Amino acid sequence: xxNLYMIYGVIVLGLLGMAEYRGWSLASVNEVxxxxxxxxxxxxxxxxxxxxxxxxxxxx
Amino acid sequence: xxxxxxNPPSTPHVxxxxxxxxxxxxxxxxxxxxxxxxxxxxxxxxxAQDPQLKxxxxxxxxxxxxxPLIPLGTRGRIRGxxxxxVGFQRRTIHVEGIPYSWHEYILFNPYKGFRYLTEYNGHWxxxxxxxALPTLNSHTGDVTVSYLGETYQHFQTAQASTTYVLGEFPWxxxxxxxxxxxxxxxxxxxxxxxxxxxxxTWSMGEYIAGRDIWKAFSLPDGPPEPIGVYENQPSPFxxxxxxxxxxxxxxxxxxxxxxxxxxxxxxxxxxxQGAYIFDTNARSEASFVTDPFxxxxxxxxxxxxxxxxxxxxxxxxNYALINQDSGQAYDFGREVSYYHGYDQDGSWTEGSRxxxxxxxxxxxxxYFLRVEPESDSGHGTIHYxxxxxxxxxQFSFFGxxxxxxxxxxxxxxxxxxxxEHLRWAESDHxxxxxxxxxxxx
Numbered sequence: 058x059x060n061l062y063m064i065y066g067v068i069v070l071g072l073l074g075m076a077e078y079r080g081w082s083l084a085s086v087n088e089v090x091x092x093x094x095x096x097x098x099x100x101x102x103x104x105x106x107x108x109x110x111x112x113x114x115x116x117x
Numbered sequence: 118x119x120x121x122x123x124n125p126p127s128t129p130h131v132x133x134x135x136x137x138x139x140x141x142x143x144x145x146x147x148x149x150x151x152x153x154x155x156x157x158x159x160x161x162x163x164x165a166q167d168p169q170l171k172x173x174x175x176x177x178x179x180x181x182x183x184x185p186l187i188p189l190g191t192r193g194r195i196r197g198x199x200x201x202x203v204g205f206q207r208r209t210i211h212v213e214g215i216p217y218s219w220h221e222y223i224l225f226n227p228y229k230g231f232r233y234l235t236e237y238n239g240h241w242x243x244x245x246x247x248x249a250l251p252t253l254n255s256h257t258g259d260v261t262v263s264y265l266g267e268t269y270q271h272f273q274t275a276q277a278s279t280t281y282v283l284g285e286f287p288w289x290x291x292x293x294x295x296x297x298x299x300x301x302x303x304x305x306x307x308x309x310x311x312x313x314x315x316x317x318t319w320s321m322g323e324y325i326a327g328r329d330i331w332k333a334f335s336l337p338d339g340p341p342e343p344i345g346v347y348e349n350q351p352s353p354f355x356x357x358x359x360x361x362x363x364x365x366x367x368x369x370x371x372x373x374x375x376x377x378x379x380x381x382x383x384x385x386x387x388x389x390q391g392a393y394i395f396d397t398n399a400r401s402e403a404s405f406v407t408d409p410f411x412x413x414x415x416x417x418x419x420x421x422x423x424x425x426x427x428x429x430x431x432x433x434x435n436y437a438l439i440n441q442d443s444g445q446a447y448d449f450g451r452e453v454s455y456y457h458g459y460d461q462d463g464s465w466t467e468g469s470r471x472x473x474x475x476x477x478x479x480x481x482x483x484y485f486l487r488v489e490p491e492s493d494s495g496h497g498t499i500h501y502x503x504x505x506x507x508x509x510x511q512f513s514f515f516g517x518x519x520x521x522x523x524x525x526x527x528x529x530x531x532x533x534x535x536x537e538h539l540r541w542a543e544s545d546h547x548x549x550x551x552x553x554x555x556x557x558x
Contacts, residue, residue, distance in 0.1 A: 058357040058529065059364065066368045066522055070375065073518040077379045080417030082477035082511055089446040092439050100404040100487050103437060 151285040193334030200224035204284035210275040240347035242322035269301035307349035354533035384508035404489035435489040
């Protein structure tokens with residue numbers, strides 16, 4: 058049991074080290090490839106999956 | 118008795134006799150050391166010390182047959198010494214009117230004498246009589262005994278009666294005979310005292326796996342599966358619990374050092390900063406791109422912070438971090454909203470004027486941001502500032518890692534506690550069970 062836990066702990070710390078070194082994050086980001094260079098001249102031509110936002114109007 | 122030199126040890130022979138009650142052949146395996154012998158056929162208990170085999174007790178069939186798991190006459194090795202199973206008895210205690218029975222096997226070696234194996238619900242103990250007396254320690258409400266430097270906790274005291282006998286016994290056995298039996302435990306050992314009148318006999322048992330008994334006596338098939346947790350059954354978790362918490366402590370310290378290391382060595386470098394105004398009344402295209410900026414170093418996080426002046430309002434920023442050379446983009450959206458007011462409960466606030474997000478694994482290169490703000494129209498202008506920082510340590514991972522290390526340690530501790538709870542539930546010191554409902558009624 059203790060050996061298993063030791064191995065498990067080393068894996069957890071190893072993953073943590075890799076996550077920090079490689080710059081992993083929990084944020085949800087959508088990667089898009091080959092965005093045309095023309096976007097600099099015409100920013101409105103680019104629409105991402107996050108566009109057309111519907112704001113939540115409930116709450117207090 | 119020989120008066121000459123010592124005779125060479127001979128192979129033990131079984132002494133043959135006949136039962137005076139039914140005439141069946143009797144075999145006496147423990148020779149002159151047997152005090153009582155039970156006829157296999159009519160179950161009469163006979164005085165083995167008497168040449169006429171005086172009948173001590175007629176066995177009542179009503180007590181029921183209870184065949185031993187180790188047949189009498191079976192030979193095996195216990196701790197390297199050969200023994201033969203010569204006797205068997207069932208003993209019963211009553212707790213709250215419920216009978217609980219266990220079995221005792223009497224083993225014999227002509228040179229070592231008697232040894233005992235006990236079995237209850239598939240749990241076995243290798244037992245021998247003590248040569249020295251344990252020391253009784255009576256503290257406030259907590260009775261323990263000490264023996265050979267170990268402290269044994271009181272487990273149970275009960276009246277045990279003999280309910281079935283078979284084979285030979287080194288004492289005058291009687292069915293129905295009752296003794297006060299007290300057990301003290303220090304797993305995997307148990308000290309038992311048996312009080313019969315003024316006479317107290319102490320014995321020590323050590324938990325032994327059924328499969329080891331089966332192997333020692335070369336018994337066919339397998340031993341019965343143990344049921345529940347036995348009083349001196351060693352916990353499979355007790356040694357691990359302490360060690361695992363020690364390992365957890367070491368891991369936690371290492372985690373802290375890692376956190377300090379990453380916090381110290383992270384570049385945490387500002388790569389871009391820009392201030393902007395969003396006019397919610399404007400009907401023109403709101404999206405724009407920033408000036409290009411350089412992200413240096415290895416592939417790492419890019420933390421993008423948004424600071425606004427929203428007041429009872431919201432702004433949604435649709436971001437795209439675009440690599441100028443490769444055309445690779447990281448799309449994400451962030452809402453920044455801040456509301457406040459006053460009601461019957463007092464003042465309240467909701468949300469925040471600031472937001473921060475870490476974009477994962479951004480390779481080095483030249484980037485620019487495409488920003489597209491949104492908000493309800495007619496709310497005037499919203500000022501906001503965007504700051505991009507390179508290689509910022511993500512402390513949330515350290516929290517997750519700590520939790521990941523904590524969960525198995527807590528789980529093992531819980532299982533260990535549960536094991537002990539089950540052990541002591543069968544004792545005179547059973548933990549109080551909480552009632553299923555309250556006492557509201």
